[in-house]
Amino acid sequence: MHYNQVVSALFLCLSIGTMATAQTITSKVVDKKTNEPIPYATIQLSENQGVITNEEGRFSLNLNGDLAKIDSIYISSMGYEKVGVSVKNVTDSIIYIQPKAIELKGVFISNKNLTVDEIIDNVKERVDQNYNFGLSKRRLFFRESEFNTVKKFDVKFKKSTIKELNKKLIDSVTSILPKRAEYYTEILCDLYGNFDKRKLHIIKAAELYDKNNRVSMEAVAERMETIFKKNVKPNSYLKIKSGLFGTKVQVDSLLESREEASVVKDEIDNQKKKDDKSEFLKHRKSGLESLMSSLFFNEDVMSNFLNKSGRYNFELVDYTYIDDNSVYIINFSPKWRADFKGTLYVNTEDFAIVRADYENVKNLKSFKLLGVMFQDNLYRNKVIFSKGQNNKYDLKYLEMRRGNRFGFDRPLKVIEKNKHVKGRRKQNELSLALDVIMANVNKFEIVVFDSSPLSEADYKASTENKSIKPQYLSRYNPEFWKGYNIIEPNSAIKQFTVAPDTDTEAGQE
Structure with missing residues (x-):
């Protein structure tokens, strides 16, 4: 076993306890x-x-810097007693908390009617005064998991007149295409601004995925390009038909594009490297903006149960506590032309x-x-x-x-035609039938560790680090975020690892 693997394994074992170095x-x-x-x-x-604890109840704290002075931590959750734990006395890997009995205090009596x-x-009328729409600086951790x-x-x-484009090749290509791909992105950052304007300064970032999937696709593309150049005449055109629909593509333009791309490849790669430095920040910022804008109290959001409450039925089902605050538990469901159901926890005061x-x-x-076929079939949200x-x-x-979910069940024909040769124009044909269904799920997690008001001058003085790039990880590494507070990864992320490289060249005989 490699030295780094030994260290990682040892760290995983030690992390089961609560106090570490x-x-x-x-x-x-x-x-x-x-x-x-x-x-x-x-x-x-x-x-x-x-x-905040993750979906499995786990958390990790790094008490460095100013946090080293903290002698106690406090654990609270909806419906539970708030518990204070001395940092020095934390010796178990599990912290137990007790459910809290509901006591009908004065606030319940005053609001019971x-x-x-x-x-x-009341919730709708007090949105502006309850929620922070001003300039703020937020230290947060943002994880996106894509499946x-x-x-x-x-x-x-069905048919092919090109020898290399045979059933064996098609089956080979189909077999190496990845059936499942996972992609994780994590950033620790400072987000400056409000709902109208934002700046993002990324402190540290990581990408976790399998590069072998990309290599497989590149191998397929290179193999198909070689066959294409060998068998298709430069002055031909391709007629691509799927059912009733068809389109023409000039082969000359395709080949010229490939040749031009080959000539200027180094220049494009160099430019791409420059662009990539800002693209990562741009995409992470865009993702955060989209999620922040989706919060239910904003206007024209898809989750419209508040701003279009007339479309929903609401039911007061119980009371509970969040921290030391009493809250109403209100269920809602669609009445008409509505898309969501769920539960709201409303402060009684x-x-x-x-x-x-x-x-x-x-x-x-x-x-x-x-x-x-296309279905936008999953929207599940939890906000605290x-x-x-x-x-x-x-x-x-x-x-x-x-x-x-996206799918298509259609025939596909690629026909090479050429009007500059003697005899019939039709030169070659590839005929297939495709039946494909693909599913995509994105999971987004944001945990805000610290939020403080920000002046207009401080906002203008804040900067974005556009040159930041994420570090690629082929497997979960518990050492990567050591010294930083994040939301603990779940078991799926911890167990993610890239399989050893395999020979994935398409069309080998």
Whole structure:
């Protein structure tokens, strides 16, 4: 075993405990009665700093710098007693917390006559005063997990007049195409601004994926290009037909494009390297902007249960506590022309939604025509807010899952024709039948560790590091984020590793 692998394995074993070197605490929060892990519990470090447990109830803290002075941490979760734990006394890998009994205090008595519709009206009226729309500096961790799955990939070989383009090649290409691909991106950053303008400064970033998938696709492309150049005449054109539809592509232009690309390849690669330095920041910033803009209190959002509340039925089902604050538990479901169902947790004093869990009940978009199918079929969201220094609520945690399915079941013909040769124009033909279904799911996680008000002058003085690039990881490395606070990865990420390289050259005989 390689030295680095030994170190990584040793670290994984040690991380099961809660106290480690360099003032690191790694632990799991568990319900004392049921022994079940508690996801999304808050681990408070100070008034406006903290982390959150992942979906498996796990968290990790690095008490470095100013945090080294902290002597206690506080664990709280909806419906549980808030627990203070001395850092020095944390010796177990599990922290148990006790469910909290509901006590009907004065606030419940004073508000008990409000109908659920009146509560929702209060929520809507107080959005501007409850949530932070001003300039802020947020230290946050942003993870995106992308999963692409080929559900079905049937290719029926019908006919080919090119010897190399035979059933064996088609089957070979089909066999090496990746049936499942995972891609993870993680950044620790400072986000400056508000909902109208933002700047992003990335502190550290990583990409975790399998490069072998890309190599396989490049091998296929090179093999097909070689066959194409060898068998197709330069002054031909290709007629590509799928069912009733067809299009023409001039072969000369394709070959010239390939030759020009070969001549200027180095120049393009050099330019691409320059562009890539800013593209990563651009894409991460765009992703954060999209997620922030999707929050339910914004206008014209897809999750419209608040700004178009008339389309939903609301039901007050219970009360509970989040930290030391009493909250209404309100379920909602579609009434008409609505897409979501879920649960809202509303502060009984200021009527702020402090947590919302919701998901779609039907396809948000659906299209099927002439053998082509698309479904926007997954929108599942969880958002948690906490009150900040300016007595306004700020995003504490967001977890969103978005998914779709795409497919086509159609015949495909590629016909080479040439009007400059004697005899018939038709030179070669490849005929296939394709039946493909692909599924894509993106999971986004944002945890905000610290949020503080920002002046206009400080916003203007803030900078973006456009040259930042992520570090490529072929397997989960627990050492990568050592010294930084993040949301703990789940088991799937921890177990991700790239398989050893294999011979994936297409069309070998």
